[in-house]
Amino acid sequence: MNKRNFLKSLIAVSVLVTTGSISISSQAAETTKLGFLVKQPEEPWFQTEWAFADKAAKDLGDVQIIKMAIPDGEKTLNAIDNLAASGAKGFVICTPDPKLGPAIMAKARSYDLKVITVDDQFLNAAGEPMSNVPIIMMAATEIGERQGFELYKEMQKRGWNVNETAVLAITADELDTARRRTDGAISALIKAGFPEKQIYKSPTKSNDIPGALDAANAMLVQHPEVKNWLIVGMNDNTVLGGIRATEGQGFKAENVVGIGINGTDAVSELSKPKMTGFIGSLLPSPDVHGYRSTEMLYKWVKEGVEPPKYTPIGDPVLLTRENFKLELEKKGL
Numbered sequence: 544m545n546k547r548n549f550l551k552s553l554i555a556v557s558v559l560v561t562t563g564s565i566s567i568s569s570q571a572a573e574t575t576k577l578g579f580l581v582k583q584p585e586e587p588w589f590q591t592e593w594a595f596a597d598k599a600a601k602d603l604g605d606v607q608i609i610k611m612a613i614p615d616g617e618k619t620l621n622a623i624d625n626l627a628a629s630g631a632k633g634f635v636i637c638t639p640d641p642k643l644g645p646a647i648m649a650k651a652r653s654y655d656l657k658v659i660t661v662d663d664q665f666l667n668a669a670g671e672p673m674s675n676v677p678i679i680m681m682a683a684t685e686i687g688e689r690q691g692f693e694l695y696k697e698m699q700k701r702g703w704n705v706n707e708t709a710v711l712a713i714t715a716d717e718l719d720t721a722r723r724r725t726d727g728a729i730s731a732l733i734k735a736g737f738p739e740k741q742i743y744k745s746p747t748k749s750n751d752i753p754g755a756l757d758a759a760n761a762m763l764v765q766h767p768e769v770k771n772w773l774i775v776g777m778n779d780n781t782v783l784g785g786i787r788a789t790e791g792q793g794f795k796a797e798n799v800v801g802i803g804i805n806g807t808d809a810v811s812e813l814s815k816p817k818m819t820g821f822i823g824s825l826l827p828s829p830d831v832h833g834y835r836s837t838e839m840l841y842k843w844v845k846e847g848v849e850p851p852k853y854t855p856i857g858d859p860v861l862l863t864r865e866n867f868k869l870e871l872e873k874k875g876l
């Protein structure tokens with residue numbers, strides 16, 4: 544081999560080695576890391592979303608879901624820093640406060656992370672929905688209307704005198720999805736013929752059982768004339784808080800009807816040996832929320848497929864004491 548040919552082959556070998564090492568290192572970096580951040584990890588609703596995000600990751604192949612609890616603004620922004628440091632390419636998020644939307648988006652953009660929201664929509668500085676950020680959420684008004692309709696139906700079934708009955712609506716109007724659910728329930732009750740003047744709204748300070756219990760207690764004491772109560776609330780825990788308040792003030796289960804929303808958070812109540820005022824829950828699709836948001840984020844990151852801006856998920860199933868095990872099983876929950 545002359546000197547020239549020797550040099551040529553040397554270059555060829557080194558190119559091969561270099562390309563080889565490049566492809567080896569890019570293969571090792573193949574695992575796509577995606578964050579899934581939720582505001583209330585203690586709610587079975589969010590645990591279900593996480594479980595189905597993992598299922599999507601498994602089906603998609605080399606994907607790792609980094610699950611993080613973000614109960615407040617500071618933890619949310621820290622979580623995004625940590626995600627970026629760990630090499631994640633994007634995240635799905637249910638924010639602890641919709642008003643954090645602009646700060647979350649600014650931070651995500653600074654790291655070039657893609658964002659899909661789930662359940663609760665971001666609000667901009669003017670308090671308007673940030674409709675440019677993709678969202679997957681329950682069809683809130685429709686599910687609320689179903690809650691109102693089912694409550695009215697149960698009242699009729701029990702043969703209650705409407706004049707002795709009132710609606711206690713525990714509200715959380717600053718959260719748009721919550722406002723739309725309770726407004727939907729109230730409008731369905733009115734449409735069915737329930738007198739508007741007997742519908743009492745009480746805002747809750749926190750979206751959990753203790754907050755709802757306080758809100759309900761405050762309203763119940765103002766209306767000693769009411770014999771039967773229908774309880775409206777944006778999710779299972781809110782309605783459960785209302786139920787606990789009626790029990791605390793001596794109402795019997797036969798004088799109270801509450802129907803929750805989420806389904807996942809109603810299992811222990813519906814399993815109680817003795818019936819309470821909480822007779823059922825509307826189960827939307829936390830499985831679809833968790834699975835589809837993960838799948839959309841993956842396709843966006845890997846293939847550049849932009850997700851739709853708005854994906855509403857409807858068609859809830861009414862869980863009752865009789866059917867809840869079967870219905871949850873049917874959905875693999």
Ligand code: GLA
Nearest residue numbers: 588662663681720750778805
């Ligand atoms: C909100 C509520 C949750 C659940 C989701 C569903 O985030 O806080 O309990 O109802 O909506 O979209």
